[in-house]
Each structure stands twice: as C-alpha cells, then as structure tokens.
Amino acid sequence: MKPSPRTLVLFAVLALLAAVPTLAAAFNQPFYLDLFRRIMIFAIAAASLNLILGYGGMVSFGHAAYLGIGAYAVGVLAHHGIHNGWLQWAVAIGGSALVALVIGAVSIRTSGIYFIMITLAFTQMLYYMGISIEEYGGDDGIRVAKLSQFEGLIDLANPTAFYYVVLALLAVVLLLVHRLVNSRFGMVIRAAKSNDARTRAIGFSPYPYRLAAFVIAGAICGLAGALLVNQTAYLTPEFMNWTRSGELMFMVILGGIGTTAGPLFGAAALLLLEDLLQGWSLLPKLVHNFWQFYLGIVLVLVVLFAKRGLAGLLRGSKDGADG
Amino acid sequence: MAEPMLAVENLRKSFGALAATDGVNLEVREGETHAIIGPNGAGKTTLISQLSGTLRTDEGRIRFAGEDITELPAPERSRKGLARSFQITSIYREFTALDNVALAVQAHAGHSFRFWRPARADAALRDPARAVLEEVGLGARAELVAANLAHGEQRQLEIAMALATRPRLLLLDEPVAGMGTDESLRMVEFLATLKGSKTMLLVEHDMDAVFTLADRISVLVYGRIIATGRPEEIRANPEVRAAYLGEEA
Numbered sequence: 001m002k003p004s005p006r007t008l009v010l011f012a013v014l015a016l017l018a019a020v021p022t023l024a025a026a027f028n029q030p031f032y033l034d035l036f037r038r039i040m041i042f043a044i045a046a047a048s049l050n051l052i053l054g055y056g057g058m059v060s061f062g063h064a065a066y067l068g069i070g071a072y073a074v075g076v077l078a079h080h081g082i083h084n085g086w087l088q089w090a091v092a093i094g095g096s097a098l099v100a101l102v103i104g105a106v107s108i109r110t111s112g113i114y115f116i117m118i119t120l121a122f123t124q125m126l127y128y129m130g131i132s133i134e135e136y137g138g139d140d141g142i143r144v145a146k147l148s149q150f151e152g153l154i155d156l157a158n159p160t161a162f163y164y165v166v167l168a169l170l171a172v173v174l175l176l177v178h179r180l181v182n183s184r185f186g187m188v189i190r191a192a193k194s195n196d197a198r199t200r201a202i203g204f205s206p207y208p209y210r211l212a213a214f215v216i217a218g219a220i221c222g223l224a225g226a227l228l229v230n231q232t233a234y235l236t237p238e239f240m241n242w243t244r245s246g247e248l249m250f251m252v253i254l255g256g257i258g259t260t261a262g263p264l265f266g267a268a269a270l271l272l273l274e275d276l277l278q279g280w281s282l283l284p285k286l287v288h289n290f291w292q293f294y295l296g297i298v299l300v301l302v303v304l305f306a307k308r309g310l311a312g313l314l315r316g317s318k319d320g321a322d323g
Numbered sequence: 324m325a326e327p328m329l330a331v332e333n334l335r336k337s338f339g340a341l342a343a344t345d346g347v348n349l350e351v352r353e354g355e356t357h358a359i360i361g362p363n364g365a366g367k368t369t370l371i372s373q374l375s376g377t378l379r380t381d382e383g384r385i386r387f388a389g390e391d392i393t394e395l396p397a398p399e400r401s402r403k404g405l406a407r408s409f410q411i412t413s414i415y416r417e418f419t420a421l422d423n424v425a426l427a428v429q430a431h432a433g434h435s436f437r438f439w440r441p442a443r444a445d446a447a448l449r450d451p452a453r454a455v456l457e458e459v460g461l462g463a464r465a466e467l468v469a470a471n472l473a474h475g476e477q478r479q480l481e482i483a484m485a486l487a488t489r490p491r492l493l494l495l496d497e498p499v500a501g502m503g504t505d506e507s508l509r510m511v512e513f514l515a516t517l518k519g520s521k522t523m524l525l526v527e528h529d530m531d532a533v534f535t536l537a538d539r540i541s542v543l544v545y546g547r548i549i550a551t552g553r554p555e556e557i558r559a560n561p562e563v564r565a566a567y568l569g570e571e572a
Contacts, residue, residue, distance in 0.1 A: 179438070179439050179441075180438055180439075182441045182442060182443065183437055183438050183439055183440060183441065183442055184429055184435040184437040184440075184442045184445070184448075185435055185436055185437055185438045186438075186442070187422075187425075187426060187429065187435070187442045188426075188429075188435045190418075191415055191418075191426050194415045194416070194417060194418065195413060195414070195415055195416075197377065197409070197413060198409075198413045198414065198415065198484075199426075199430075200376075200377070200396070200397040200398045200401070201375060201377070201397055201401060201406075201407050201409075201413070202401055202406075202426065202427040202430045202431075202484055202485075202487075202488055203398050203401035203402045203427075203430035203431055203488055204398055204430045204435070205396070205398040205399075209435065209436075212436065
C-alpha cells in the first residue's frame with residue numbers, strides 16, 4: 001500500500017529532526033538543539049494524551065500529573081543519591097502507571113464534564129502536594145545536579161547524545177501508539193468513544209479497556225516527565241500546573257486529534273510559535289509583549305476551521321488506520 | 324413444552340409517578356417471531372431497553388434460555404446471545420460498514436487485550452463480518468463509511484451487527500421506522516428470510532410489517548400487555564380494536 005501524504009510528512013519531519021544536531025552545530029546555534037529536544041519531549045507527552053483523548057474520547061484535563069510523577073521520580077531519587085537511570089526511569093514509568101490506575105479507576109466511571117473535573121482535581125492535589133514538600137524545594141523546586149546515569153551506554157550530559165535518545169524514544173512511542181489504536185484493543189476504545197450504547201449492546205464492557213488505555217497513557221507520559229527533568233535539570237511542581245495540562249491538550253488539538261502524527265506537529269507548532277512570538281526581538285513590541293494573546297487567536301482559528309488540526313490538512317490513509 | 328427462549332414475569336419500571344412498564348408478562352418461544360404493538364407512549368422502547376439491559380428493572384424477572392438475566396448488564400446479555408437494534412439508528416458512523424460488523428464479531432471472539440496486530444488485517448474478524456454483510460445485502464457497500472450509507476442501509480447495517488454476534492434472540496426496535504416504502508418492503512422481506520431460523524422479538528408501528536412477519540402478537544397499552552395471540556386473533560379482539568387498532572382496522 002502506498003503511504004499517505006500524512007505518513008510521508010511525518011517521516012520527513014522525523015528525518016529533519018534527525019538532522020537538527022548537525023545543523024545546529026553548523027550554524028553554531030546550540031539553542032535549537034535544546035528547543036527541538038524540548039519539542040520532542042512534549043510530543044511524547046502529547047502522544048500519550050492523544051491515545052486517551054483523541055482515540056478514547058477521555059478528555060483528561062490533568063495529564064500533566066504524569067509529567068510531574070515522572071519528573072519527581074527522577075528528581076527525588078537523584079536528591080537521595082540514586083542516579084541509576086534504568087532505576088529512575090523504571091520508577092518514573094511504573095509510578096505514573098500506578099497513579100494513572102488509581103485516578104483512572106475513579107474517573108472513568110464518570111463521563112463528560114465530570115471526567116474533566118475529576119482528572120483536574122486529582123492533578124491539583126498532586127500539584128499542591130509538590131508545593132508543600134519542603135524537602136524537595138516546595139514551590140521553588142530544586143536543582144537536579146546529576147542527570148540520569150546510563151553508564152557505559154550513553155551520557156545525557158552530552159546534549160547531542162541526549163537529543164538522539166529523545167528522538168529514538170519519540171519514534172518508538174509514535175509507533176507504539178499507532179499499533180495500539182489499530183489493534184483489537186484500540187478498536188474497542190475507539191468504538192466506545194464513537195458510540196457507547198452500541199458498544200455495550202454488541203457485547204463489549206468498555207471500562208477495563210478504557211482503564212488500560214488510561215494507564216498506558218500515564219506510563220508513557222511518565223517517561224516524558226523523566227526526560228523533561230533531565231532536560232531542565234530542575235525539579236519543580238510547575239510541571240504539574242493545570243496550565244501545563246492545558247498546553248498538552250492544545251498540542252493534541254492543534255496537531256490533529258486522533259492522528260499518529262498530530263501530537264508531534266502540535267508540540268512543534270505550539271513551542272515554535274511560542275518561541276517566535278516571545279523571543280524574536282524584531283517583532284513589534286505589541287506582538288512581543290502579548291504573544292499569548294496571538295497564540296490564542298491561532299488556536300481559535302484552528303478549532304474553528306481545521307477540525308483535525310495540522311495533520312488534518314494532509315490526507316491520511318484511506319482505511320482509517322491513521323498515519 | 325420446552326422452556327421458552329424468553330420469559331418475562333411481572334416486569335416493572337417507573338419514571339417518577341409514571342409506570343412505563345406496569346407488570347408485563349411475556350413469553351417468546353424458540354423459533355417464533357413475536358411482535359409487540361401498541362400506541363405511542365405504550366412503553367415499547369422502555370420494555371425493549373429493560374430486556375436488553377440498558378435500563379435497570381425495578382421489579383420482576385427476566386429469564387433468557389433458562390437463565391435469570393434480570394441483574395445482568397447489557398454487554399453480558401449480548402454475550403449470552405441477546406442482540407438488539409435501536410429505534411434510532413445506532414452505528415459507528417465514522418467507521419466503514421465492514422468495521423462496524425467486524426467490531427460485533429470481535430466482541431464475541433474472546434477478550435480484546437490484543438495490542439499489536441492490526442485488527443483490520445485480521446481474517447478471523449473480517450471474513451465472518453464480510454459474510455454477514457453479504458447476507459443482509461450490503462456486500463457491495465462494505466468499504467463505505469457508515470455515515471455515507473442511505474438511511475435504509477444504515478438500518479440494515481444495524482441488523483447485520485446484531486446478526487454478527489450470532490444471537491439466540493434478536494430484539495428489533497422498530498426496524499422499518501423512518502424508511503421509505505421500497506426500503507421498508509425490502510427490510511420486511513429480509514426479516515422474513517430469518518423467520519424460523521432466528522427467534523425474534525419485534526417492536527413495530529408498521530402494521531403491514533407486523534402482520535406479515537409475526538407468528539404471535541402482544542399488545543402493549545400503558546405498560547401492560549392486554550392481549551397475546553396469533554395475528555388473526557389479535558385483529559378480531561374487541562379490546563385491542565378499542566385500544567389501538569380501532570382507528571386503523
């Protein structure tokens with residue numbers, strides 16, 4: 001089967017991302033290595049949200065919780081002198097999965113606005129917990145002096161090496177989500193999103209499938225959190241702020257809800273736009289000082305006129321197996 | 324006599340002060356096509372929803388194939404062989420017709436915690452789904468997105484989904500509702516081909532359809548069954564004529 005335009009663009013974008021370290025070095029602009037690594041980390045987080053929001057219809061307004069759990073797992077272990085990356089990341093992923101299991105078990109019994117409010121409430125609880133624990137810096141946060149250690153394998157302190165680790169993980173996550181949503185499992189959560197009554201009437205009990213999707217999404221986002229704290233070398237409860245959850249949702253919607261490539265497109269578009277609007281001193285002060293306002297306008301336009309976001313502008317594959 | 328496929332005893336359901344189902348007793352025998360008729364607001368859809376498990380029952384018992392299913396939720400009833408169609412077409416609009424039916428097959432093919440292989444390349448789901456689509460006459464429309472099918476075809480698709488679960492009892496909630504004359508004739512013809520091989524409980528407004536298809540008819544008025552019998556008995560029943568058929572017969 002011929003790949004769809006959307007799939008081709010996705011591969012082109014991934015190829016471009018692979019070239020970023022070389023280009024950044026050639027033009028002596030290390031800042032871009034940092035920016036694009038950040039974009040890819042958020043793309044991983046957005047891809048995990050897209051799994052439950054885009055395909056499962058679960059509008060989680062608290063997805064930043066798992067960014068936070070992943071970041072705290074790494075930061076707290078490092079604070080206590082445990083720097084083994086395998087252990088840190090395993091705790092980040094496992095801890096996020098566990099928290100997602102608890103939050104999901106409660107919230108998936110509700111739907112609509114209640115689901116949104118419950119997921120938000122749980123995340124606020126974790127956020128205020130982060131703020132109140134003085135040992136880990138409270139609302140100031142603490143520096144993470146030593147990044148996750150993968151001795152003999154890779155050194156994350158090397159920006160380029162870290163960059164390629166993130167790129168590889170992003171590719172794996174995009175593939176994983178793509179396979180998931182087109183598997184039997186994925187068809188159940190998509191069916192339950194499309195028509196819940198019909199899904200029950202033909203014999204599915206959607207709850208365990210939805211919960212499993214919620215846990216998988218939490219685990220993937222936990223990994224993104226572990227990467228993020230290595231990126232910033234700083235642990236702060238701000239990772240769990242509700243505005244962060246909102247940003248993740250924006251990325252999913254802007255990029256194209258329910259598409260494989262969407263979260264990457266959305267994360268890139270949002271963070272590049274943010275960088276452009278607030279950073280470019282050539283822009284008039286009016287733009288510069290109110291960049292969030294202009295960002296808002298772009299989002300409104302996308303929601304109104306491009307329902308499936310940036311990915312929706314490109315034709316996907318015909319059989320609905322989104323590329 | 325063998326135990327009926329479906330036995331309903333003293334079934335009740337109230338919404339506030341309104342008794343929508345008010346002590347219904349009903350038997351559907353294996354292999355028969357049983358129709359429930361009644362004026363608007365008689366409680367037909369409420370009864371179907373109680374039977375399929377989408378509405379909880381206040382009181383009374385439902386036995387299906389010798390088993391008490393009163394407390395079972397809808398998905399489990401489906402897995403036991405009870406399939407339903409909805410009065411308002413209920414399909415997966417953004418999926419293809421084949422996807423729709425394949426999902427119904429999948430729901431009855433063990434658990435779906437299978438995360439890697441593409442479901443759309445799975446012959447164990449696609450082949451039986453295709454066969455059912457052929458059976459209902461939608462074979463040529465398999466790859467179309469369900470939302471783009473004609474209304475009558477969408478109703479056929481719904482029946483196909485029900486059939487794909489290989490049910491022992493089909494609950495059909497107004498299968499010809501909103502159809503044109505031709506479409507509705509074709510649907511009745513199709514349902515007639517299922518007669519005998521499938522046990523069916525049919526709720527329908529269209530009297531032509533009912534009298535063509537039904538072996539027995541029950542008349543529901545204000546949540547109560549006022550008569551059950553063969554079509555000619557029902558036609559002749561004075562109580563039924565007064566309550567319902569009066570203006571039509």
